[in-house]
Amino acid sequence: DTAVSQTPKYLVTQMGNDKSIKCEQNLGHDTMYWYKQDSKKFLKIMFSYNNKELIINETVPNRFSPKSPDKAHLNLHINSLELGDSAVYFCASSLEGTGQETQYFGPGTRLLVL
């Protein structure tokens, strides 16, 4: 049973398109996150969501928007894709988002923008 799953695993698309990446966790956690890992393997948090409230919104472009239909899902929608958006995007979850917790990561979605 996969704890945190993401779809698709790979996504190749053209500049200017709009795409979504889905994330689901079956751990019963309250907080979910999105991270971006660039080509140099540098990981940076993008968003976290707790009870449908955005807790952290780092300096990401507003073309990126997290959408949470329910507590178990946090999807990442990206408008007007740019070349620089090519990266691996990781979803994660933790029990409450208080900081002392383990975050459980999904396998990642490899996005390539052409």
Added chain:
Amino acid sequence: AQSVTQPDIHITVSEGASLELRCNYSYGATPYLFWYVQSPGQGLQLLLKYFSGDTLVQGIKGFEAEFKRSQSSFNLRKPSVHWSDAAEYFCAVEAGSQGNLIFGKGTKLSVKP
């Protein structure tokens, strides 16, 4: 601003040899510190974490790490490396009690037979 530095980009060790991966952090308060491992093409898995108490923490897969406040370090160690340990290792600090993990740039570990 909080930051994490992993000075070694790539380390190669022989199987059976000991390992130490360095991590230094910059954070004003008592940090929550983590080590995660990323196998090729995979997500991240927690190896161990430090919040308070004993400064030597044990993790999974035989790893341990020692928190040294005076050196702002949280180095990861393993006495005997196995070939399956080849992966990317990330040190992270949690800043602000909101789950905001700040990661170092990672250290790639290669293991020679």
